[in-house]
Amino acid sequence: AQSVSQHNHHVILSEAASLELGCNYSYGGTVNLFWYVQYPGQHLQLLLKYFSGDPLVKGIKGFEAEFIKSKFSFNLRKPSVQWSDTAEYFCAVNSRNTGKLIFGQGTTLQVKP
Amino acid sequence: DSGVTQTPKHLITATGQRVTLRCSPRSGDLSVYWYQQSLDQGLQFLIQYYNGEERAKGNILERFSAQQFPDLHSELNLSSLELGDSALYFCASSSDRDWRTEAFFGQGTRLTVV
Numbered sequence: 241a242q243s244v245s246q247h248n249h250h251v252i253l254s255e256a257a258s259l260e261l262g263c264n265y266s267y268g269g270t271v272n273l274f275w276y277v278q279y280p281g282q283h284l285q286l287l288l289k290y291f292s293g294d295p296l297v298k299g300i301k302g303f304e305a306e307f308i309k310s311k312f313s314f315n316l317r318k319p320s321v322q323w324s325d326t327a328e329y330f331c332a333v334n335s336r337n338t339g340k341l342i343f344g345q346g347t348t349l350q351v352k353p
Numbered sequence: 354d355s356g357v358t359q360t361p362k363h364l365i366t367a368t369g370q371r372v373t374l375r376c377s378p379r380s381g382d383l384s385v386y387w388y389q390q391s392l393d394q395g396l397q398f399l400i401q402y403y404n405g406e407e408r409a410k411g412n413i414l415e416r417f418s419a420q421q422f423p424d425l426h427s428e429l430n431l432s433s434l435e436l437g438d439s440a441l442y443f444c445a446s447s448s449d450r451d452w453r454t455e456a457f458f459g460q461g462t463r464l465t466v467v
Contacts, residue, residue, distance in 0.1 A: 272453055283355060283443065284396075284458040291453040330396060339409040341386055341445070341456055345395040 242267045244333050246344035253321050254352050261316040261347050263305075263331030267338075273314040274332040275305055276343075284330065290314065301325070323353045356380065357459035359444050365465045371432040374462045378425055378446030384408070385427040386447075386456055387419055391440040402427055403449060434466045 247262035265271065275287040288299025295307040305316045314331060328348050334341040356379035366372055378385050387399040398411035402421035413419075416434075421427045431438060441463050445456035 272455075274455060276458075283460045284445075285355070286455050286457075289455050339401060339403070340398055340411060341401070341447075342398055342411075343388070343396040 244344035259318040355457040359459035374429040376444030382446035384449040386445040388443040
């Protein structure tokens with residue numbers, strides 16, 4: 241069955257620290273990959289997406305993610321976090337075959353000023 | 354503003370009751386997804402509709418049902434409510450004309466069962 245695993249449940253960083261959030265998915269077919277962000281009290285918003293092509297994708301607010309097909313991974317990175325990046329981050333995957341958009345458990349990022 | 358509208362924003366009801374949550378997708382979007390978000394379970398996929406037809410099913414209880422109407426709005430019906438059904442329910446929509454599209458989320462309906 242299609243599933244998404246996020247390794248870090250709660251991450252605490254100081255401002256200007258670098259961020260990397262892990263995401264692995266299990267599905268052998270062609271997939272689309274996404275990272276969504278949920279700021280406190282708000283709905284989920286798309287950070288970035290990978291459909292095909294260059295495995296390094298850039299999103300909004302300085303975030304990027306790298307798709308490594310051999311590792312079934314799509315890790316999210318940001319070189320220097322800001323206090324305003326405090327939020328919950330969700331990795332998600334869908335596939336042509338299943339039609340389901342499945343999310344990981346989410347990672348809560350707390351950035352200390 | 355994502356363009357996806359959910360009503361109501363908040364709902365408080367008693368155990369055993371039935372409620373209906375409503376979602377209006379973005380203009381032109383054919384797919385509607387429903388999710389349940391709770392502290393212990395995270396963001397759980399419930400069900401997806403595409404142009405009025407059920408397309409994919411996730412961890413949706415038998416007490417829950419959904420439908421998508423000809424005007425593409427969708428309703429999620431929750432019946433015989435239990436305390437554990439208290440959660441944030443999100444609706445999302447996507448155009449899905451080509452499967453490579455992202456989903457846009459509404460603000461959610463916070464359901465509290467007392």
